[in-house]
Amino acid sequence: NQGNLQELVLRIVHQCNQRCGFCWVDFSQPAMDMVEIERAIRATMRAGKASRIAFTGGEPTLHPKLGEAVALARVLGAPAVTLQTNATRIDAALAARLARAGLSEALVSLHSANHNESDALTAAPGTWQKTVDGIKALCEAGIEVKINHVLTSYTAQRFARFVAFVGETLKHPKLKLTVAVAGHIDSGPIDPRSLPRHSEIGADVAEGLLQARALGVPLVGLTHPCGLLPCTASPMRSWRRLR
Secondary structure, three states: OHHHOOEEEEEOOOOOOOOOOOOOOOOOOOOOOHHHHHHHHHHHHHHOOOOEEEEEOOOHHHOOOHHHHHHHHHHOOOOOEEEEEOOOOOOHHHHHHHHHHOOOEEEEEOOOOOHHHHHHHHOOOOHHHHHHHHHHHHHHOOOEEEEEEEEOOOHHHHHHHHHHHHHHHHOOOOEEEEEEEOOOOOOOOOOHHHOOOHHHOHHHHHHHHHHHHHHOOOEOOOOOOOOOOOOOOOOOHHHHHHO
């Protein structure tokens, strides 16, 4: 609904250094240049329609002028700026630059607690540890981080284990967890077998929610358009106790 837009999402680059099976992005499209980025932000801010600007991809850290784009969004009046990233290219230096530019939050994709499983899911060997290090760097730079964990036909079975990893290994005052459910968007995912049935992941979701409660893992935004259906965890007693 354009009249009630709260977040302007700009896909500033379509390239990515991972190939997650559930991803639906067209990697062949060109990146936005700074003129296009500025035009889109100005139009949205002028119309008073956005409370947040989000830069996404592909992998937005591949854009050569990401820092400039973040700073520009702030200069043009964006109250908050978000980066949707796999964080594999983010080290302490880049995290500090993004913080100085005005980045307020990072939504970081991480889909497994195990490096071998993650590398298989993303078809990018060696990137799991880089994502974990990137998350830590963003937190230490003072940027709010939400781990975006996508539930697929494979990862849903390991959701509770992933929550335990977040709560026991990655725990940080700046860190929260959100989940999405892989779905058929636009032309569909790279691997259709990755799409789970909501009716079949309920028990796994419930176990993970209870694990989050037990470990004090902050869960946010679970029922966004790509998130959990209210009936996913059946019965939903675990959900109600968490709210």
